[in-house]
Amino acid sequence: MLFLKSLFFLLVSFTSAVMASENRQHSSHEHGVGQLDVAQESSEFQIALTSPAVNIFGFEHAPHDQEDHKMVEKKLAELEKGEVLFVFPEGANCRLKDVHVATSWADHENTKTESTEHKQAEREHRAEHEHKEHDEDEHEDHEEDEQTHADVTASWHFACAHPQTVDRIHVKLFERFPQTEHLRVQWTTQNKQGAVELSSTHSVLRF
Ligand SMILES: [Zn+2]
Numbered sequence: 001m002l003f004l005k006s007l008f009f010l011l012v013s014f015t016s017a018v019m020a021s022e023n024r025q026h027s028s029h030e031h032g033v034g035q036l037d038v039a040q041e042s043s044e045f046q047i048a049l050t051s052p053a054v055n056i057f058g059f060e061h062a063p064h065d066q067e068d069h070k071m072v073e074k075k076l077a078e079l080e081k082g083e084v085l086f087v088f089p090e091g092a093n094c095r096l097k098d099v100h101v102a103t104s105w106a107d108h109e110n111t112k113t114e115s116t117e118h119k120q121a122e123r124e125h126r127a128e129h130e131h132k133e134h135d136e137d138e139h140e141d142h143e144e145d146e147q148t149h150a151d152v153t154a155s156w157h158f159a160c161a162h163p164q165t166v167d168r169i170h171v172k173l174f175e176r177f178p179q180t181e182h183l184r185v186q187w188t189t190q191n192k193q194g195a196v197e198l199s200s201t202h203s204v205l206r207f
Pocket of ligand 1: 031052054060150
């Protein structure tokens with residue numbers, strides 16, 4: 001029985017690993033679809049979004065007039081409101097500690113963070129990521145690619161007084177950004193992990 005149980009867990013971990021790697025392969029730019037990673041580390045939750053810009057702003061060209069810039073500023077400000085976008089169980093008493101949002105257009109980047117160490121780590125991570133992307137793209141037509149597609153990345157860091165009571169998170173991105181149709185979610189908590197697809201009609205992430 002114990003053996004069967006271990007085998008089951010092994011199978012579950014293996015399946016999750018396969019799903020995770022499939023998700024990563026499919027997480028490349030697909031309009032209407034975003035990738036959400038949720039990770040618990042003791043009392044803290046890190047949530048990260050990677051999304052085509054069209055899901056957030058309704059367009060992907062670099063903002064070129066005042067109307068575009070206004071829209072981008074407005075939507076980035078909405079993205080920063082992590083406590084509105086992710087609703088934790090009330091008793092868990094979770095607070096947003098810092099948030100970072102960025103677009104692949106270089107001139108639109110907002111950082112609100114209390115930890116400079118965290119900031120530095122993110123900068124390094126981003127530099128590394130950009131370097132990798134550059135390597136992968138080097139045979140493609142760069143200029144055309146940059147004109148037609150853009151991405152948004154956002155990360156939110158929550159700290160909870162009673163993390164053990166967090167059995168779900170209501171994801172409200174679909175209400176705020178209706179062009180986001182699906183989110184491919186990968187999550188890990190202290191003792192569980194999984195992958196799930198969320199949508200406007202199925203927007204509660206359950207652990
Ligand atoms: Zn695109």
